Amino acid sequence: MLTAEQVAAYDRDGFLVVEDFAAKEDGAALIERADELMRTADLSEVRTIFTTKEQERVSDDYFLGSGGEIRFFFEEEAFAPDGTLRQPIEDSINKIGHALHDLDPVFDRFSRQPALAEVAADLGLDDALLVQSMYLCKQPRIGGEVGCHQDATFLYTDPITVTGFWFALEDATVDNGCLWAAPGGHRTSLRKLFKRRADGPGTEFEVLDDAPLPDPHEPGALVPLETPAGTLVVLNGTLPHGSDENRSARSRHAYSLHCIRASAAYPSWNWLQRDLPLRGF
Numbered sequence: 426m427l428t429a430e431q432v433a434a435y436d437r438d439g440f441l442v443v444e445d446f447a448a449k450e451d452g453a454a455l456i457e458r459a460d461e462l463m464r465t466a467d468l469s470e471v472r473t474i475f476t477t478k479e480q481e482r483v484s485d486d487y488f489l490g491s492g493g494e495i496r497f498f499f500e501e502e503a504f505a506p507d508g509t510l511r512q513p514i515e516d517s518i519n520k521i522g523h524a525l526h527d528l529d530p531v532f533d534r535f536s537r538q539p540a541l542a543e544v545a546a547d548l549g550l551d552d553a554l555l556v557q558s559m560y561l562c563k564q565p566r567i568g569g570e571v572g573c574h575q576d577a578t579f580l581y582t583d584p585i586t587v588t589g590f591w592f593a594l595e596d597a598t599v600d601n602g603c604l605w606a607a608p609g610g611h612r613t614s615l616r617k618l619f620k621r622r623a624d625g626p627g628t629e630f631e632v633l634d635d636a637p638l639p640d641p642h643e644p645g646a647l648v649p650l651e652t653p654a655g656t657l658v659v660l661n662g663t664l665p666h667g668s669d670e671n672r673s674a675r676s677r678h679a680y681s682l683h684c685i686r687a688s689a690a691y692p693s694w695n696w697l698q699r700d701l702p703l704r705g706f
């Protein structure tokens with residue numbers, strides 16, 4: 426699937442942008458299915474928001490138990506002060522996670538398309554296991570920021586093997602919250618680990634290196650990855666990246682899949698634990 430130049434670019438930059446990877450109808454099928462899941466979900470008891478602001482990171486049972494489930498997380502600004510939604514539910518969800526690829530046939534088919542397995546193999550991931558999937562809505566006007574981070578903080582293996590596959594299902598631009606990444610930043614240290622607490626409920630960060638990650642507000646620290654619908658972006662697990670809030674009137678739906686290598690150890694303190702067996706492509 427990939428040329429030698431593309432593999433070299435991935436090694437150099439820590440990310441690779443592959444335009445026209447997914448067929449239009451395949452992306453449309455995911456959008457349609459996610460819409461159906463959101464409209465039919467019974468979320469009357471669920472008010473878990475997703476935020477990456479560290480002080481407020483929500484690590485309740487609903488989140489911590491979502492590794493082997495299909496669960497729904499709201500945008501931080503989805504609710505009015507009285508606790509009711511300000512907009513229809515399908516316009517209120519921040520993301521759906523984290524086992525869509527194993528539990529939903531439409532997402533399973535997309536995630537295990539042979540072309541993707543070939544891309545992974547071209548990048549040396551011939552024993553990849555699909556550990557996590559997320560449908561990311563980045564809703565119009567209220568789409569939350571995802572602060573600069575390294576995926577290995579949240580999905581750690583020894584050695585580090587986590588790799589992200591991010592698919593633009595709609596055009597992503599600087600106006601509606603496209604990805605931003607630090608070229609070459611995957612060759613810097615892993616800054617911290619997000620761990621389940623050993624001494625009680627919830628999670629905590631363990632700092633490994635207090636060197637700051639690139640500041641998204643510092644000009645030039647990160648570059649925008651503006652990607653038309655159908656684009657695949659592969660992300661190295663230590664690459665600093667994030668995405669801005671969406672204040673535009675257009676949504677920015679994306680699908681993201683993370684894999685680890687079977688040969689690496691997956692510690693039991695990772696936040697994501699699941700009863701479902703891990704499977705490859």
Ligand code: FE2
Nearest residue numbers: 574575576666
């Ligand atoms: Fe990420």
